[in-house]
Amino acid sequence: MNALTVLISCPDQVGLVTNITRVLAAHQLNIIAMREFVDEANKSFFTRIACTGNLGDAEKLKEKLLENLPNAAEVNLITQQEKQIAVLVTKEYHCLAEILIKNQFKTLGANVQCVIGNYESLRDFTEKLGIPYFYVDHTNKDKSEFEAEVKVIINRFEVDYLVLAKFMRILSADFVKDYAGKIINIHHSFLPAFIGANPYRQAFERGVKIIGATAHFVTDNLDEGPIITQHTNHIDHNFGVKEMVRAGKEIEKKVLLEALELIFEDRVFVSGNKTIVFK
Amino acid sequence: MNALTVLISCPDQVGLVTNITRVLAAHQLNIIAMREFVDEANKSFFTRIACTGNLGDAEKLKEKLLENLPNAAEVNLITQQEKQIAVLVTKEYHCLAEILIKNQFKTLGANVQCVIGNYESLRDFTEKLGIPYFYVDHTNKDKSEFEAEVKVIINRFEVDYLVLAKFMRILSADFVKDYAGKIINIHHSFLPAFIGANPYRQAFERGVKIIGATAHFVTDNLDEGPIITQHTNHIDHNFGVKEMVRAGKEIEKKVLLEALELIFEDRVFVSGNKTIVFK
Amino acid sequence: MNALTVLISCPDQVGLVTNITRVLAAHQLNIIAMREFVDEANKSFFTRIACTGNLGDAEKLKEKLLENLPNAAEVNLITQQEKQIAVLVTKEYHCLAEILIKNQFKTLGANVQCVIGNYESLRDFTEKLGIPYFYVDHTNKDKSEFEAEVKVIINRFEVDYLVLAKFMRILSADFVKDYAGKIINIHHSFLPAFIGANPYRQAFERGVKIIGATAHFVTDNLDEGPIITQHTNHIDHNFGVKEMVRAGKEIEKKVLLEALELIFEDRVFVSGNKTIVFK
């Protein structure tokens, strides 16, 4: 008896749920929970099905599903394996610490393979928790050189996702393409408000009464990737930029970790520049 | 082309989703959205399926579904008809007003047939908005007499639900049984904290930092019926009982209206003393 | 024994609190609650002091306070008089209804003098609740002509604030100047995200996971006036534009009413393009 998660995305058409559930039943799989969504604008269908049963010949099941689905369907069969991740950081500790603590106590739903930083600031802390730390200096070199060095490190590991935990360098379109759909970033504002640098300074100048943070997949349009989770908190006139930054960090780590949990449980689909999140 | 909502609850067993979707497909119904839940403790299965298609012979479809489900299955086929409700009130206006305003502008998802009050306080307002108001005095008579009078009024209308919009009389077990699963109450606390009378006074004495409200189905155990929705708001030491009551009213109306919306859209199942809410 | 609220704003300097409280004590006023804030960027001081006592000669007290404060101080002595307001609307009912219901049951903290609409849609409802409704057609005339007609109506009443309760016409700089600091608007987005038209459409296109609303004072920079209150709510991929609009209306009315309550209780100062809100 295994647990199996079936992820399917395909063009929408009549009868998809029936076809899919019939194939699963024929393989003696019992559906525990099923979620589906039709993106009407793009005529796309998405489903996440949690099953139990004897998985048997997974390739055969996949084939059978594809036979019963429209062309261009994507089928993904996931058994309970933990994801592997690399974390990229600059100087701020709060998101990294949250990740490493959960990693340490086996509640992250993923294994941190390594931490890569463009400063040395977080080495000591990372190594205390037993995770290898790699320093890649970004000064005096162009972006492609810097990114090539980062890639060499990442490629030493088998990594499912790159987590930018307050990594303050903008990645090139080429780098992003190499890890398409695999890079998650935490942006320190409630996007699309305050795109770009110094969002808390911008928020302070505007006199907003709420600040927020956004976890999103990285695409080559800066701050424009598909949003996974967002949260906001109330602030008031007593908050200067410093207080906003402090309060913002609490939101950032909460939002990022929530996004990671959803991703590690295979609950997030990307459709164009949006996400479908089956909570 | 009609919209159809299929509600099914039954003992859980392997293959239910497959069986159900196969029957729907055979009737040329297209599944738009499907939610299901297995209550592991009670081995019960619940599903809500939104379909489109030509409903055709509804009785036949129901029969076919029942044939393919375990004994004791309940199948409910709902076409887009609005619910009819009666509202019971005492003196406070805030929940009633929210209901009547949405009724007035056709955004309630139900039609208010009448308002019944044990005071005259809200007659004027109710009638201004064109809804019949019935006054049933509760003084100088015993509960069964009072409730008999209320029932006479309710029974003049075809009513799907009774909404207790700050109705401050406790209903007898007999009355509740007559409308089993059909009475929704708003309780002015975050249940199970502060059961019973004067919850805001209790909250003040305890020095809590949050107050809340709870919408629930009424059973004959006071304040113990299945909870539909709850919300809370932060308060601080500046809140006396009066300020709590004022802030609490905003939560109460929000919670009650949210519960009603869910019920009127057939998104709420009751399982024992709990609800399953397919948002 | 009267209740008195003292509002003071002035350039910051050492000893202000001491000076002010000494003058109040000399007038036999007892301080019940005192809030103050120093805007460091603008070197401005703001205080709101709730007192009880015999107000006596208010002019004298004001003079005495001004003598003990820097030049350019503004002193405002408020006794418990309710504010008078006019409400401007277009077609949407949800904010207007919330205001008129609270007005009806005397819990608004202000009196609605009249409702002015550029459509007839809300006349019937407004008049049912006993408030005069004035229709000012905006078609076939230029903005100044339209606004002149609106002003004629407003000026028939003694009005402290104009509330734009989903009034969908942009007011001219001239009009705004005539009621400087007196116009409150509800914007249907979490500003500064989605400035301008169709914010929910913009939010849908961007795939955000949160929507919000903003109550602000109107200045001649559209959507740029000082923000009073904001709230947000989570949404998910199931929300199309229609669902966002529906959910958004609940936030809008909550945000607007919260802002009005704060303003009617004299808890809001404006400092540049920001507000100081003494909750």
Next chain:
Amino acid sequence: MNALTVLISCPDQVGLVTNITRVLAAHQLNIIAMREFVDEANKSFFTRIACTGNLGDAEKLKEKLLENLPNAAEVNLITQQEKQIAVLVTKEYHCLAEILIKNQFKTLGANVQCVIGNYESLRDFTEKLGIPYFYVDHTNKDKSEFEAEVKVIINRFEVDYLVLAKFMRILSADFVKDYAGKIINIHHSFLPAFIGANPYRQAFERGVKIIGATAHFVTDNLDEGPIITQHTNHIDHNFGVKEMVRAGKEIEKKVLLEALELIFEDRVFVSGNKTIVFK
């Protein structure tokens, strides 16, 4: 130029603010921010005043304040010294980790002197972050013996507060008395709902739609001490006990850390079984 926080509590009477601010002015102290509250039920006055200036002879200032206040006034003059704390734990890591991480990066507002646990589970992690860990076995000894051992350890350090970070032993009235007003606990429910053991099991059985956590001072009435902060989160029918526990831990650490921040900044007064929190 020093920063000074003045905390005063005393029986309420007319003129307190004036008296206090006059004394501060006479000492050339400039008031930066002032908060006060009158507990009408107990006729008590509380104020927190942030000043800058040359503190000079603190004893003299305190004397002068006391002279100008009613008998039984408590005056506390605090210069910017960090608090020292001991943390008590059992097996759960989430609250401890949050505290130790902030301690590590100097953002806790206090210094962790030691961690005391009645299991060895958290030793390794604690020591990795450079904090001494003391194991006190609670088995095979009575409570007074166990607590005596704990006290010996605590007394080796100069400790301002004891933080019970999911410490699952009930402390005796004697122990609590020895550290009156100095022990902060995190309770894994939204008090007063689900007092006592297994709150998440209770919450599951009741079918609530919200779970919460409460940080409070410990008194000898279990779960009845003055509440400092509370938060809640929505859950739904998909949450079993295990999922509630997981979600609850996120709330618990947030609530506890928020309470600690307020306490370490001297923003919390206790008045009977309530707190006054000057945020």
